Amino acid sequence: MRTVDPVKHAEKKRHITDTAAGLFAQKGFERTTVADICRAADISTGSLFHYFPTKRAIFREIFVQDAEDNAQMFAKARELSPWDGVLLMVDHLCVPALDRSVAGLVLEVVAQASRDPELWELVGRNEQVMRDELAELLRQAHDAGQITLPVSALTAATWVQALVDGLYGRLIDPDFDATEQVMTLRLILSRFVGAEAR
Numbered sequence: 001m002r003t004v005d006p007v008k009h010a011e012k013k014r015h016i017t018d019t020a021a022g023l024f025a026q027k028g029f030e031r032t033t034v035a036d037i038c039r040a041a042d043i044s045t046g047s048l049f050h051y052f053p054t055k056r057a058i059f060r061e062i063f064v065q066d067a068e069d070n071a072q073m074f075a076k077a078r079e080l081s082p083w084d085g086v087l088l089m090v091d092h093l094c095v096p097a098l099d100r101s102v103a104g105l106v107l108e109v110v111a112q113a114s115r116d117p118e119l120w121e122l123v124g125r126n127e128q129v130m131r132d133e134l135a136e137l138l139r140q141a142h143d144a145g146q147i148t149l150p151v152s153a154l155t156a157a158t159w160v161q162a163l164v165d166g167l168y169g170r171l172i173d174p175d176f177d178a179t180e181q182v183m184t185l186r187l188i189l190s191r192f193v194g195a196e197a198r
Contacts, residue, residue, distance in 0.1 A: 013051050016041050020058045025104035029112055060119050067126045074133045082141035093164045097178045103171035131157045147193035
């Protein structure tokens with residue numbers, strides 16, 4: 001019986017989902033075929049179905065991996081001072097926006113989640129975990145005297161998410177410079193909580 005290498009298995013799944021995400025962003029979920037994904041990922045159809053039973057399962061897996069990436073980054077954030085941890089997470093959440101093609105994937109998430117209850121629940125759960133983790137970092141930063149929260153930590157965390165979401169929402173504007181506006185986002189957040197911008 002052949003032994004599956006868990007590291008290689010995870011790397012292959014990530015390769016497939018990264019490739020598929022790019023196609024979903026460019027062509028949309030409905031217009032992207034399994035054959036498209038296989039061709040772009042340089043794998044056979046049989047190999048793809050060894051990892052994912054359906055195209056929709058690939059789409060959902062993008063957000064499973066996103067949650068795992070966020071959890072790893074939060075672990076790193078907790079090793080820093082609380083406010084530095086918040087800024088690390090903001091930067092982490094904004095990185096995909098530096099690729100303008102991500103705008104297409106954002107639109108697909110909205111469209112697909114509205115008709116896929118499992119995806120809706122997955123995305124909602126990811127958002128809730130993100131909000132709770134950000135709130136805890138903000139609360140710790142407030143208690144440490146690094147910032148002054150004008151609202152509850154949970155409300156502040158919700159607005160951090162709203163600011164990040166707004167960044168993605170503007171990617172459809174060809175004149176919008178995401179790299180420059182990430183710094184603006186950090187400035188807005190720092191002033192909101194009375195922290196020194198950096």
